[in-house]
Amino acid sequence: MKLIHYLSISVFCVGISSTEKVLPANYAEFEDRGQPNPVVQAKMSRDCPQTSYEFSDREQTTNYIRVKTPIPDLEELTVCGWYTRYTTSGDVWLSYATRHQQNDFILLINPASHIGIWLLGSYVDGHPTFATNIEYHICVTTFTRTGYSYIFVNGQIEDVLPGSRVGVLSGGGVMILGLDQDVMGGGFQAAESAQGKLSNFMLWRRALTFEEITQMSLDRCHCPSDYYITLQHSEVELEGGATALVPHSCAP
Template identity: 30%
Template sequence: MKSVNLPICYMLMCFGNALSQHVTEVDISSCSLTCGQRQTGAVPSVAGRPGKRGAKGNKGDVGNKGGKGDQCICEIEDAREIVEIKTQMAALHPECHQTRFYLPRKTQTSDYFRIKTALPELHDFTVCTRIKGSGTNGKVDGTVISYAVGAKYNRILLIADSQNVIGVNINDQYGQVTNIMQNGVEYHACFTRSIAPRSVKWYVNGVMKKDLTSSYSQYEPIPAGGVFILGQDQDASAGGFDSTQAFAGEFQNPTVWSRALSDTEISILSDSKCSCIPDAVVLEATPDAVQLEGAAALLLPDDCF
């Protein structure tokens, strides 16, 4: 198990010493990062593409024509530097928590994020996150969100499979939608559940794509006190992972509300990463609330748009 502080070095990928510069569109594909040996072992290298600033990539400085071979080397020895980086993250847009996480490997069970925040009992709720699957071919595949309570492992489950289907599982009841999300493309995905009146809706990029209400015969509350994981499907509490159901790629701003957001509110969230709806938030994946496992990494958030 890693602490949040260990993978913080990934946030410096392709940024060199210019921490104050906010760089967009950093693609993790061709620029390696080495963080060296730590007390918990070596951190796997992660790749990234030179960005759009500077004349030429040099030790992580990004540039229009920077070559692929430049190595971005990060060595954070002083905890004060880590605090400084977190402070810079928080100052980017203090009105909203901006977070970005990365899972580099697909067919494994060791990489995932566990949210340490305890969810209350949920009657109505909304779950939203930005996701970007790794790869250049095919659709997003794998488990996005898994919430298990005791021996009930599918209290909330959002999973995409190889059959071009996304499953929205609520209290062991299963609704499904056609998967339109391509790997390598960022999407804002949400689903809402209301008990009275009964309603379950699925949204992509701010637009309601399917009303799933009829897929659920029971509208019971989601119990409190469970385990909330990003990137793996729980078939046992905090475990029982299947490598074929693992997710690889990025998550941004995963959030849970204890009410069903309106169509307008979800559209606002989709339109800008800086937007937030603070009313009734019960879970936010802020850096201090996330336990990183395996090669899971915390990245510097993208600029807002």
Template identity: 30%
Template sequence: MEQLEEQLLSKILTLQKERQAANTDRSQQQHDIEKELNSLQSRVAELEHGAPGYSPPDAFKVTIPVQNNYMYARMKKSLPELYAFTICMWLKSKALAGLGTPFSYSVPSQANEIVLLEWGTNPLELLINDKVAQLPLSLKDKAWHHICVAWTTRDGKWSAYQDGEQRGAGENLASWHAIKPQGVIILGQEQDTLGGRFDATQAFVGELAQFGVWDHMLAPAEILALANCTSRLQGNVIQWDDQAVEVFGGASKGAFTACDEGRKA
């Protein structure tokens, strides 16, 4: 970072000297120098003070503007072996039909190790090791919603929350199965092979934020506090951090404040 700043500052000094040498007969050249100088000075300010829009590492969202098979985000970190989990996130769907796939976790031996998917006219489903539970969540009103899904291998018990309220629960979902480690977490696409072979008809279109994973089932009060923005609890397995999320294919990052934007339609 320091080396980049030094290079930019050196370029600024060079441009300033050129600006001083430019006379009124070379107004276009002087205009071009001024334009590049302003751009470089803005870049130095970003490096010194952080990029405009958001500064806390978790205060961002991922936007996937079009439903296709190449826009997505990927978490740099994977999961360890898990015997229980809670996965929470904010999302705002812009889909005309099914919600698509907000997230998927694939391992070499199982493409559908953990998937949240609503495809076409089918109900929203949580898949674990290719076993399916239907979730009574309603997320297609083009508004922000906070959702959590929690599961434990003991009897395959699961529960689903929307905006802090438990909407569904059950058992016998992949009972006694251990979530396999060292897979790939993708936001916005369903994986048919490890990290790829996406299907545009199963893609999520909209905005995602605050994706987190815990290695246990959170208490209902903890989930309510996350949805109400009275808690800053971060996942103890996966945290939402700007440096930990890569975007691809035209997906982008922007500022997001859950307590302000999360309640807007």
């Protein structure tokens, strides 16, 4: 059960704070390996898809969102969303599993209230902490070829996490919001569920720039127009008690 694993790892992160790290102003410090800078910037759209969902029940295995959009091979990605957690027990926000690896990519808030990331079967614990009943804008950018993940909270870079495994995030798997997968598309455990509200979740097949992430945190109606995954009703399957809420309105 992964929550036990989360607890064991978080012990080694006690005393580490983002103020003790030199946080970068861009990706070049870690991602520049003599190759052209992979970071590009798209037009910011005023028509950012507005979505909002709630996972109201705790300790269950039936309430989740399954993304219908096919997942391609990925070497870099950014996921963003507004998240409010209702419990301190730990939340699995996103899980992506393939037939060969159940922990290909997982975003969670562990029982110590820190953000955690599984990438290619390897776990790393981040510093930012999240209180209950407060909405946060969270973005995570990951470069699978170097293993680095960048955590942004409310538009600001808060941590850079090195991964111990590198490679390509294989496509063809299943992406689920609200529960962890112990096998692709299933194997759910009640202790690894989410209880909270998730709004404007999106995924891009590239690293968003720091500026793009900051702009989204300031205005939820604006987002880079080249998003690949959103949680619009036609693009997801709601299971169990996962509930669609009335989203934010961007009407003038």
